[in-house]
Amino acid sequence: MSAPSWSHKGWLRPLYSIRDLGDRLEILIDLPSADEASIEVRASGRRVSISAKLRKETVFSDWSGRGGEVVFTEFREEITLPTEVVEEPVAVDVRRGVVRVIFKKAGA
Amino acid sequence: MFFREEYIGEFRFVEYSPYRLTHPGYAIVALPDAGLVGVIGASHMIKVLDMEEVGGADSPLLPPVTIVSKGEIRLPIRIFAKNNILLIYSEIALPPQAMYGFSRALIDYVERKGSEHLILMTGLAVPHRFEIESLRTYYIPTTKDADEAAKGSGAQRFENGFLVGPYALLLKEAVRARISTLMVATESFLEFPDPEASARNLQVIGKVIGVEIDVKELLEKAEVIRLRARDAMKSVMKNLEQMRKEYEYAPPLHI
Numbered sequence: 001m002s003a004p005s006w007s008h009k010g011w012l013r014p015l016y017s018i019r020d021l022g023d024r025l026e027i028l029i030d031l032p033s034a035d036e037a038s039i040e041v042r043a044s045g046r047r048v049s050i051s052a053k054l055r056k057e058t059v060f061s062d063w064s065g066r067g068g069e070v071v072f073t074e075f076r077e078e079i080t081l082p083t084e085v086v087e088e089p090v091a092v093d094v095r096r097g098v099v100r101v102i103f104k105k106a107g108a
Numbered sequence: 109m110f111f112r113e114e115y116i117g118e119f120r121f122v123e124y125s126p127y128r129l130t131h132p133g134y135a136i137v138a139l140p141d142a143g144l145v146g147v148i149g150a151s152h153m154i155k156v157l158d159m160e161e162v163g164g165a166d167s168p169l170l171p172p173v174t175i176v177s178k179g180e181i182r183l184p185i186r187i188f189a190k191n192n193i194l195l196i197y198s199e200i201a202l203p204p205q206a207m208y209g210f211s212r213a214l215i216d217y218v219e220r221k222g223s224e225h226l227i228l229m230t231g232l233a234v235p236h237r238f239e240i241e242s243l244r245t246y247y248i249p250t251t252k253d254a255d256e257a258a259k260g261s262g263a264q265r266f267e268n269g270f271l272v273g274p275y276a277l278l279l280k281e282a283v284r285a286r287i288s289t290l291m292v293a294t295e296s297f298l299e300f301p302d303p304e305a306s307a308r309n310l311q312v313i314g315k316v317i318g319v320e321i322d323v324k325e326l327l328e329k330a331e332v333i334r335l336r337a338r339d340a341m342k343s344v345m346k347n348l349e350q351m352r353k354e355y356e357y358a359p360p361l362h363i
Contacts, residue, residue, distance in 0.1 A: 005338045015338050017299045019235075028238060030300040032334035058335060064176075072335075093238075097331060098300065100238055 006067050011076045014050060018081065023108035025085055031075055032097040033058065039094065041101050043087050048079040048103075116213035118206075122183065123163040128222050130192040134317045135223035137214070138230075139274045140201045140344040142353075143302030144337055145231030145294060149310045150197045152326040157319070159188040159195060165213075169206035185210075193317065194223055199340055201347035207274050211281035219287060225254065226282055226289040227313055228275045231296030231305050232266075233356060240295060243305055245312045248291040250282050258290055261315040266293065268363050270355045273348060290316060298353065299345055301337035303330035 005013040015030040027048065031039060034052040042049050051074065058072045085103035093100045113122040138150030153159070164183030175182040185202075188195040196218070202210055218226065232246055246266035249255035258265070271279065275291055282289035292313050296305035307323035307330075314321040326333075 002342070005342065012335065012338070015300050015341055028300070030297075030334060030338075032331035058332070060336060095238060096304070097334070098238055098297075 004067070006070065006072065007076075008067070008070050010071055010073045012054075012072050012074070013077050014052075014075045016050070016077065016079060018079070020082070021102070023105055024090060025081060025083070025103050025105060027079065027101045027103070029077075029099045029101070030097065031099055034075060034097060036094055039099060041089070041092065041099065043081075043085050043089070043103055045084045045106075046081045048081060048085075048101075050077040050079065051075060114217075116216050117209045118169055119165050119167045119210060119213040121163060121165045121187075121213075121217050123187075125160075125162060127160075127162045127189050129189065129194055131222070132224050133192050133194065133222040134225050134227055135194040135196065135218035135221075136227045136229055136313065136317075137196045137275075137278060139198050140340065141273050141275060141348070142231035142233035142298045143296030143300060143305055144341055144344065145296045145302055145305045145309055146229040147197065147199055147340070148301060148303050148326075148333055148337065149229055149306035149313075150195055152306065152323065153310060153321060154188050154195060154197070156322055156325070157190050157193070159190040159193070161186060162189045163187040165196075165210075165217075167206060167210070169203065169209065171200060171203070173200050193319070194218060194221060201344045202274055203347070204351050207277045211274075211277045212285075214278070215281055215285045215287055219285070224288065225257070225317075226278075226287050227316065228278055228289065228291040229309060229313060230275050230291065230293050231298075231302060231309070232293035233298035233353070234295045235298075235357060237295060237297045237302070243295045243308045245292060245294040245308055247312075248279065248293070250279065250287075250289040253288040254290040257288075257316050258292075261292075261312045263292060263312045266291075268360060270358060270360060272351055272353045272355045292316070298348070299341065301334045301341050303327070303333045
């Protein structure tokens with residue numbers, strides 16, 4: 001069973017996808033309502049950590065119990081890539097709350 | 109409390125109150141698929157048209173799920189109606205093995221309720237969605253009537269390619285059952301909820317069925333919808349991967 005995509009401590013796990021572009025990896029991350037200035041995507045070997053603050057606190061108040069009482073303030077995620085990458089991204093682009101980060105594969 | 113229940117194949121349809129569509133009857137189907145385009149659009153349509161939940165459907169082939177909505181127990185497949193529009197809605201991804209029986213049972217059911225036209229509401233996953241500003245909407249008709257209905261809607265005909273998923277089966281069953289059917293698919297993300305695509309899709313469907321659907325609120329709340337829909341989207345992606353959705357990205361060898 002997969003873990004929920006939110007934590008009662010107030011963070012949300014974003015949706016993401018990884019595409020192999022040959023010598024590069026493209027990661028798309030869906031970060032709706034994120035404060036663009038706070039978005040951080042850091043790579044180290046095969047690991048990528050993502051964090052971003054929400055522009056305003058979010059509560060799903062019509063959801064009974066569970067996450068309905070949690071005030072969400074940020075996104076957090078740790079991704080394991082299929083291969084190691086060079087830490088500095090080749091390109092970072094944000095459009096309509098979706099972030100595209102392209103990393104060069106290590107040794108490519 | 110049910111007013112009526114009926115078994116069609118392995119599916120049980122229940123009604124909470126008596127209803128029948130006025131003429132011309134449209135049945136709109138919104139199931140989880142690319143970008144949750146149909147589901148997000150249908151949820152908005154239910155709100156803005158103030159549609160009533162009149163029934164639902166269930167089957168032993170579906171995951172053991174119950175929906176609690178405003179304190180009421182509801183079935184995984186929900187049925188809403190207003191005047192000449194019936195809306196079949198599920199946020200729960202239907203397993204591939206349930207889709208064959210469901211397609212047949214659904215078409216049988218909606219025809220008996222007075223639906224003359226079936227509208228399939230969905231997204232068309234495009235790998236470069238991130239770069240697209242202006243979304244195109246495509247249609248696939250199963251009859252001349254459906255083809256005529258789509259003209260002037262702003263959508264263009266989808267001529268060649270593969271379709272994979274629940275709507276692929278519904279289209280095949282619609283042809284077999286000879287019910288006038290129109291699939292309306294707007295370019296969308298595959299893996300992320302795409303309310304912008306839902307809004308565009310609703311505008312086209314509104315023109316086809318002759319009902320104005322205001323999408324302003326849907327666009328204003330797009331970010332909140334994307335936040336809420338993350339878990340549903342993750343679950344649907346597992347289902348679509350099982351169905352080999354990636355075939356859609358392949359050009360057919362023979363046209």
